[in-house]
Amino acid sequence: MLVRSAQGLYWMSRYLERARRLCRLLQLQTESLVDRPAREIHFGWSRIYASVNRHPPAGRIELLGSDDYTLADSYTLAGDLTFERSNPDSVWSCFDQGRENARQIRQSISTPMWTQLNLAYLRLQELEMPDIWAISPESFYADTVAQIDTFEGVAAATMYRGEGWRFMQLGRFIERAQLLAAVLLAQLTAEQQVEEASDADWTGLLRLCHAVEVYNRRYSVAVQPRQVLDLLVTDPRLPDSLGRSIDRAAEEIDAIGPGPDPDSTGALQRLAGRIGSVIHYQWPDHEDRHALLDQVRAHCYELHDRVEAGYFDYAIEDAPLR
């Protein structure tokens, strides 16, 4: 398939996954505004900013005693992460980029996929912060997640399972793995900086990954950070787990097969396998999980670089002619 089309599908998918994950974080965060103490709200914002690797508009987030301040701050922070055009990682920007990539390679996706994505995009164009804040910001984020999920459902139902589909899935799972690793690291780092960790912060992560029920069944209702981490990192049946994202990415790389330079795509395959083995075989017995998670995240970034080098940015002089 044309390199530019493969690249467009890959990035479309990554941006939509990024928008989805951020909406999910913001959904949980705005829900917490209703009934959680200021400390937890503050912790939540810090974790989100750390996980998207961005500084809040005022430089840092103040923990203030007054509820009014906390809520006003929350409005500003949510606005920065949702509609801020100059923030390349805001929901708006991710959607815009996702849709723009789709527009450029529209002939490579099905018409219902395009229509669904375009409708979701047009809806977002018509909204602004006051609109979503007035009644229920959490339902705005939930709706946006649902729009992206619908897009993926439509894709699953209508898209030809060729190479394009593979690159879309690959983008999605690489993005998902990177994001989850970042959120988990943000949690571990933020936790070191506060005096007492709260169960709610860990429960929030379970909710983020739709893992509360399975956690309660497997372990107990009492939340143990280590068990939360194990579940979110290693469970191969949890759609959002790190292990599953890596396994799925590896499957897609196998299915796409060798690129123009088999050495380069071979290295990509081996790297995906290596990350998987770290998660499945090293993780359970390893003591320093923070360090291991750091390593996994670095590997996930490298995975992307190798996809680029193997399939997209190869040297034309060495490429085989067909």
Added chain:
Amino acid sequence: MDFDTYELDPRVYDEMLLSDGTPREHCRPLHEALRRMSSEELSGVQERATRSFSHEGISFTVYGEAEAQERIIPIDCLPRLLSSADWRLIESGLTQRLTALNRFLDDVYNEARIVADGVIPTDLIRGCPQFRIDMRGFSPPHGVWVAVCGTDIVRTNDGFLVLEDNLRVPSGVSYMIANRKVIKAGLRRIYRAARVREVEHYGRLLQATLRELAPAGRSDPCIALLTPGVFNSAFYEHMFLAGEIGAELVEGRDLVVNDGFVYMRTTAGLRRVDVIYRRIDDDFLDPLVFRPDSLLGVPGLLHACRRGNVSVVNAPGTGVADDKSVYAFVPDMIRYYLSEDPILANVETHLCRRPEGLEYTLDNLENLVVKRVGESGGYGMLVGPHATPAERAAYAEQVRANPSDFIAQPTLALSRAPCLIEGRFEPRHVDLRPFVLRGRRTRMVPGAFCRVALRRGSLVVNSSQGGGGKDLWVLND
């Protein structure tokens, strides 16, 4: 809804009504059906059509504003009807015209007999910026220089006239198909009863045409559609057509020339391309030959094309035949190459490069439409009767400074068709752009992109200048 307040002007041909207000024979059923519909019903059709364009992202890009903007071509929900007799005339006229134009191109880049025989002045050809000296001695497969042409036709009380031959990268065919799709859905019963001829198979005809033009020996050619990219005003169309003909949609940066062959960059290496349906202008096609600053093109493409290793459609250099000055000679070409009389007439055209043409133009500026030879899309023209004296004077200065850049034509009373404007039927000026395909033979779908000047009284139908579209129905006998 009734036509009681609908304005008729005997000087202007109305596409639906005769001067006494009764419908033309072939428009009778539509007229009757429209009268039975309420204003709300029709507005609903209109609104759904517009919404569906927006949802599907059927848009074009407008330049010249702070940033290029994605816009929707406004659609009017009332179809324009053409009788089968009218269509037969257009079809045979355009086939004749394109045959002559292809003969002309083959001649002018090879023996140039038409110049030697004094039918067309040498300096007109040599002075034309679209004449590509690098294409001399080239002969494309089957002598087809122009495989896709979109001719602008207008109707006056005197009949159909050809306004422009668009022989380079004509666009609009996707809107013809998109308009048909939404109007058909909005006026289901009327459409069925009207026995309208289909246009949706355009993609099949285009694919067949392009395959016939592949280099010899390439029985299963790889076709690519070359677009300038997502910022081009017609990007939607490029994307749409690539899907319809099963071609890869490529940009210049996706292609490389190696040893005189063209390849595209795929995830598995380089794949040979046989036919390039290019939707970018000659100027940007190959920076080695044409504009060196072009980032859109493919270095070495022209060389590959000249060697016959790839077919570039339309061939580079076709612009010389749709130059606004050369246009004036098309009827002579038809007589010269085909020994036939033109079936479709030209609009009377005054060449300012000729002293008598310049004098006439300057003396009659208030009655004329003056156009720049090199421009298209409705840019850089003066509509004399609608311009202020100051605008005319300023324009006259430009004409005097570079007479050969301008031509003048009478302001035509373009025909009008009823449109739904604020819940009422009102007449608006229209033209039509049918698309002619030429491979081993000529192919056409019975239909056209019908453009309408939605601003009251306006004669400018270009999409970039506030024009809209209409579905055009060619009726069965």
